[in-house]
Amino acid sequence: MSGAAPDQALAEALDALGATVRTGGTVLVALDFDGVLSPLQDDPTACRIHEGSRTALERLGAVPTVQVALVSGRSLADLDSRAEVPDGTFLVGSHGAEHGHRVDGALARDALVVPPEASGLLDALRTALAAAVSGTTARLEHKPTSVVLHTRGSDPTEARRLTDHALGLGARDGVDAMRGKDVVELSVLKVTKGDALALLRERVGAQGLLYAGDDVTDERAFATLGPEDVTVKVGPGATAARFRVQDPDAVAVLLAHLADATS
Numbered sequence: 560m561s562g563a564a565p566d567q568a569l570a571e572a573l574d575a576l577g578a579t580v581r582t583g584g585t586v587l588v589a590l591d592f593d594g595v596l597s598p599l600q601d602d603p604t605a606c607r608i609h610e611g612s613r614t615a616l617e618r619l620g621a622v623p624t625v626q627v628a629l630v631s632g633r634s635l636a637d638l639d640s641r642a643e644v645p646d647g648t649f650l651v652g653s654h655g656a657e658h659g660h661r662v663d664g665a666l667a668r669d670a671l672v673v674p675p676e677a678s679g680l681l682d683a684l685r686t687a688l689a690a691a692v693s694g695t696t697a698r699l700e701h702k703p704t705s706v707v708l709h710t711r712g713s714d715p716t717e718a719r720r721l722t723d724h725a726l727g728l729g730a731r732d733g734v735d736a737m738r739g740k741d742v743v744e745l746s747v748l749k750v751t752k753g754d755a756l757a758l759l760r761e762r763v764g765a766q767g768l769l770y771a772g773d774d775v776t777d778e779r780a781f782a783t784l785g786p787e788d789v790t791v792k793v794g795p796g797a798t799a800a801r802f803r804v805q806d807p808d809a810v811a812v813l814l815a816h817l818a819d820a821t822s
């Protein structure tokens with residue numbers, strides 16, 4: 560495998576999670592998708608899970624007291640279509656708005672309730688953003704509870720103008736604006752990955768937790784996790800996480816190390 564090995568402090572934290580599993584404790588292994596399990600791409604539809612991570616998650620998913628979860632900003636359907644994860648994996652999409660899990664080779668979704676006033680607001684946001692990006696190189700992505708402005712690859716001046724416009728729309732009542740890497744997401748539900756992780760932790764009764772993420776919305780999650788949790792920032796930039804690895808190649812090595820530590 561081509562990624563860098565975890566540094567000593569992270570390796571020790573992974574070994575401690577492995578020891579928890581070997582003594583019968585439950586460990587939640589939760590991962591962001593873009594920038595963590597897949598390298599970032601100009602075209603979001605080109606992203607696939609890293610082969611090394613896919614293999615390691617297969618191994619981890621086979622351990623009875625390891626619970627694997629993907630916690631992503633992508634819509635649940637989009638995440639499911641490219642994740643290639645084993646049965647039993649929890650999938651959280653749209654930054655925590657959509658929940659499901661893999662069972663019998665398919666996605667089982669939890670019900671998603673969007674109040675009518677929120678649907679109306681989302682339609683208005685979609686219309687306003689569509690008018691703003693018309694004739695530009697920026698793109699829109701539509702999710703069940705949000706619309707996303709993508710400016711990766713756009714002219715920087717145009718990207719700034721559209722970003723400011725989207726953030727202006729995001730200041731409206733009932734809208735949660737989230738900035739990410741060359742994206743502004745306008746959601747009509749107030750959700751966070753931190754809340755999603757808290758729910759999952761309770762649902763599986765985890766004694767140990769690992770979460771790896773690379774983006775602004777992952778910082779929201781890191782900030783809610785405890786000092787004993789193994790939080791891993793992927794890539795450069797300020798972070799509230801305890802540990803850092805360089806890139807998705809290093810994530811694959813980290814997950815393989817954890818899989819080894821559980822057996």
Ligand SMILES: O=P(O)(O)OC[C@H]1O[C@H](O[C@H]2O[C@H](CO)[C@@H](O)[C@H](O)[C@H]2O)[C@H](O)[C@@H](O)[C@@H]1O
Nearest residue numbers: 592593599600601603631632633711740741742
């Ligand atoms: O929480 P994540 O799994 O990291 O999802 C966050 C967003 O990921 C995608 O956008 C990002 O990745 C794209 C593909 O590499 C890249 O082109 C874009 O610039 C990035 O922001 C996805 O398209 C969004 O819906 C997710 O919210």
